[in-house]
Amino acid sequence: MHMKRRHFLELTAGTGMLSILQSCQTTPNKPQSVSHQSSVGRLTAEVTLEKLEKAAGAPILQADGVNSPLLVESIELLQKGREYFVRVRSRDGAEGISVTNSRAEYLYPILNKLVIPYFIGKDARDLESHLFEVYRYRSNYKLQGLAFWCPLAWVEFAILDMMGRITGKSIGQMFGGVVRQEVAFYIASGRRDSTPEQEADYLLRLVEETGAKAVKFRVGGRMSRNADAMPGRTERLIPLARKRLGDHIAIHADANSSYDPPKAIEVGRMLEDIGAVYFEEPCPFDHLEDTKKVADVLTLPVAGGEQEYSQRRFRWMIYNRGVDIVQPDLHYYGGLIRSTRVARMAALAGMPTTVHISGGLGFVYMLHFASYTPDIGRYQEYKRGIEKYSNWFDPPLEVKNGAMTVPQGPGVGIKDIREVLKDAKPVV
Numbered sequence: 470m471h472m473k474r475r476h477f478l479e480l481t482a483g484t485g486m487l488s489i490l491q492s493c494q495t496t497p498n499k500p501q502s503v504s505h506q507s508s509v510g511r512l513t514a515e516v517t518l519e520k521l522e523k524a525a526g527a528p529i530l531q532a533d534g535v536n537s538p539l540l541v542e543s544i545e546l547l548q549k550g551r552e553y554f555v556r557v558r559s560r561d562g563a564e565g566i567s568v569t570n571s572r573a574e575y576l577y578p579i580l581n582k583l584v585i586p587y588f589i590g591k592d593a594r595d596l597e598s599h600l601f602e603v604y605r606y607r608s609n610y611k612l613q614g615l616a617f618w619c620p621l622a623w624v625e626f627a628i629l630d631m632m633g634r635i636t637g638k639s640i641g642q643m644f645g646g647v648v649r650q651e652v653a654f655y656i657a658s659g660r661r662d663s664t665p666e667q668e669a670d671y672l673l674r675l676v677e678e679t680g681a682k683a684v685k686f687r688v689g690g691r692m693s694r695n696a697d698a699m700p701g702r703t704e705r706l707i708p709l710a711r712k713r714l715g716d717h718i719a720i721h722a723d724a725n726s727s728y729d730p731p732k733a734i735e736v737g738r739m740l741e742d743i744g745a746v747y748f749e750e751p752c753p754f755d756h757l758e759d760t761k762k763v764a765d766v767l768t769l770p771v772a773g774g775e776q777e778y779s780q781r782r783f784r785w786m787i788y789n790r791g792v793d794i795v796q797p798d799l800h801y802y803g804g805l806i807r808s809t810r811v812a813r814m815a816a817l818a819g820m821p822t823t824v825h826i827s828g829g830l831g832f833v834y835m836l837h838f839a840s841y842t843p844d845i846g847r848y849q850e851y852k853r854g855i856e857k858y859s860n861w862f863d864p865p866l867e868v869k870n871g872a873m874t875v876p877q878g879p880g881v882g883i884k885d886i887r888e889v890l891k892d893a894k895p896v897v
Contacts, residue, residue, distance in 0.1 A: 516818050521784050524817045525810040530629075531643050532594045534636030539563070539593040544585045544624060546577055549893035552829070555580075556890065557627040559593065565631025566886045569623045570800045570827035572615070577896050580620035583609055593628050597806055600625070614778050618803035625804035626834060626881065633880025640881065641840035644809060651872040652839040654832075654851040655683035655721055655746075661691060661698035665706040669713040676718060682871030683719035683746065683848040686710060688736055689727025692753065696727075703736060711743040719848060723749040730762040737767040746847060747772045747794055757782065761791040772796050774811075775825040778803070783811045787818050794846055798825040799834045812842050821846035828852045833866075833876060840875045861889060 540560045546569075547554045553573035558564045573580070587606040591599055600621065604610050609617055629640055641647035656675045663671060672684050688703040690696045697703050710720060722740050724733065733751035740748050747770040752759040754776040764771035770793035777783055777797065786792050795815045797808040812822035823846040826835045832851050839845045855873065859865040863884040867874045876882030883889060 516788065518784065518788055521788060521814045521817060524813040525780060525784070527813065528597065529644060529806055529809050530597055531645065532632060532636075534638065535594050535632060539632070539635070541588045541591050541593055541628075544588055544627070546573065546580055546896040547890060547893035548896050549890065553577075553896070554890060554893060555623040555627045556886075557588075557593075557624070557631050559631065563631050563635050564886065565627045565629070565634055565880055566883065566890065567623050567626030567630060567881070568830035568833075570619065570829055570831060572619050572800075572827075573623070573896075576616055576620055579612065579616060580623065581897065583607055583612070583617075584620045584624055588624060588628075593632060596625065596628055596632075600803065600806060615776070615801045618778050618807075619800050622800045622802070622804035625806060629805065630880035630883070637879050639840070639876065639879060640805065640837040641875070644805070644841040647840045647875070648843055649840055650875050651869060652836055652845075652875060653683070653848050653872045654681060655685050655719065655848040656681040657685045657723075657850055657852050658687065659852070661687050661702075664699070665702055665709045668706055669709050672710060673713060676714070679851070679853065680868050680871055681851070682717075683721065684710075684714065685721035685723055685749070685850070687725060688722045689724040691725040691727060693727045695729060695732045704739065707736075707739045707743060716744075720745045721747055721749065721848070724751045726750050726753040728752055730759050730766075733759075733763045734766050737763060737769050737771075741767065741769045745769060749773065749796070750775060757785060757789075757791050761789060764790065764792055770794055772823065774798075774802075776801065780807065780810060784814060787814050787820060790818075792820075794821050794823050796823055796825045798827065799838060800827045800831065801825075805834065805838055808838060809842070812838075812844075816844055820844075823849060826850050826852070829854060830858055832873070833858065833881065836866075836873060836875045837881070861885075 542558045542560045544557045547556060553569040555567045555569060556564060584603060587603040603621060633640060633643060656679045658671060660668060668686060672686060690698045720743060722745055728751050730752060737748050749772045751763050751771060760773055772794035773792040774783060774796040775798050783795060786795060795811055797811045799808055802808055808824060815822045821844045822842060824835055824838055826832055832854060835849055839849055855866050855868060861883050862876050863878060878884060
C-alpha cells in the first residue's frame with residue numbers, strides 16, 4: 470500500500486511553532502486562501518499569503534548580551550590549502566569565522582567588491598535588516614541568485630560566530646533555543662557514473678563507513694529532459710537498492726531536475742513501491758507548476774528548493790503546496806536567517822524544512838539549523854567530512870546510531886579559530 474501523500478508530514482513534523490501560528494490568527498482580508506493538514510493531524514486555520522508573510526517577517530535573531538553597538542571593523546577572505554574562510558572582526562577586537570563552500574574559488578570578487586564593503590562600520594546587532602540593505606547596495610539585486618547569496622551567507626555565518634563568542638551562546642540559542650542535540654542523517658551519493666550494481670555496492674560501503682540509517686542516490690541524468698545517466702539505470706537501481714540495503718535503511722532519491730511530469734510520476738511510482746522517504750527535485754527546479762503536478766499525483770512526498778533564492782517563490786511553493794518538503798540550501802539561499810524565514814512559513818502550513826547543504830563544513834551549519842528548527846523531517850543531508858572537522862570542536866563531533874551530535878560551543882562552536890586559520894593567506 471502507498472502511504473497517503475500528507476501522512477508523511479504528520480509522522481515527521483515538530484511542534485514548536487504554536488506561538489507563531491497563534492500570532493498569525495488574524496482575520497483574512499483577501500478571499501484567496503488555502504487550508505492545509507497540520508503536522509499533528511489537525512486542520513490548521515486558513516493559511517493565507519498574509520499569514521505566511523507575517524511568519525517570515527517575525528524577528529529571528531536574539532542578540533541578548535550584546536548591549537552596545539558591535540561595529541564591524543574588517544571582513545576578509547582567507548585561503549588555506551583548498552579551504553576558504555571568512556573572518557570578521559569588530560572594533561572592540563571580537564572576531565568570528567565561517568568556512569565557505571567551494572564556490573569561493575570564483576565568487577570571491579563579488580564577496581570582496583560588493584558584499585564586504587557594505588558591512589564595514591555597520592552594527593552587527595542589526596544583521597537581519599542588513600540582509601535586505603546589502604541586497605540593495607550597489608544594485609546587488611541585479612545579481613539575484615547563487616552568485617550573490619553564497620557570499621552573503623559566508624559573511625552572515627562569520628558574524629553569527631562572532632556574536633555567539635561574545636554572548637557565550639550557540640547559534641541555536643541565538644535563534645530561539647535548542648530543541649535537539651543529535652540529528653539523524655542520510656548519507657548522500659553524488660554519483661551517476663555507476664551502474665546499478667556498482668551504485669548499490671557503493672551505498673552499502675557508505676552505510677558501513679558512516680553508520681547511516683538512511684541513504685540518498687541520484688536518478689535520471691541531471692537536467693536531462695528525461696534521459697537517464699545510462700540506459701535503464703534508474704529502473705534497475707531503485708528496486709536493486711532496496712533489495713541490497715534491506716528494509717531497515719531509509720531511501721531518498723534525487724532527480725536533479727531530470728524529468729517532465731509524466732516521467733517523474735513514473736519514477737515516483739517506482740520509489741513508492743520501495744517505500745522511499747521522498748523524491749527530490751523531480752522536474753526542472755524553476756518549473757514550479759510542473760513540480761506541483763507531480764506532487765499532486767504521488768503519494769510519495771516531493772521535496773524541492775535547493776536552487777531557490779526567492780522568498781516569494783518559496784512562499785508560492787508553500788501556499789500552493791507545490792512541494793511537500795522545502796529545501797533551502799544554507800549557502801545558496803543566503804544563510805541561516807533567510808532559511809529560518811522559509812522554515813517558519815513552512816511550519817505554518819504543516820510542512821517540514823529539510824535544508825540542502827554544500828560539502829565541506831556545510832553539514833555543521835545544517836546541524837545548527839536542525840538544532841533549533843522544530844520540524845526538519847526524518848533525516849538531514851550529510852556528504853561526509855566529520856572525520857576531518859570533528860576535532861575542531863569541543864567536545865568533538867560524533868556519530869551515534871545514525872545521528873550526529875550538534876556542536877556545543879559558542880557561535881559555530883570551533884574551539885580555536887586561530888589554530889584553524891594558522892598559515893591562511895588573504896584572497897584579494
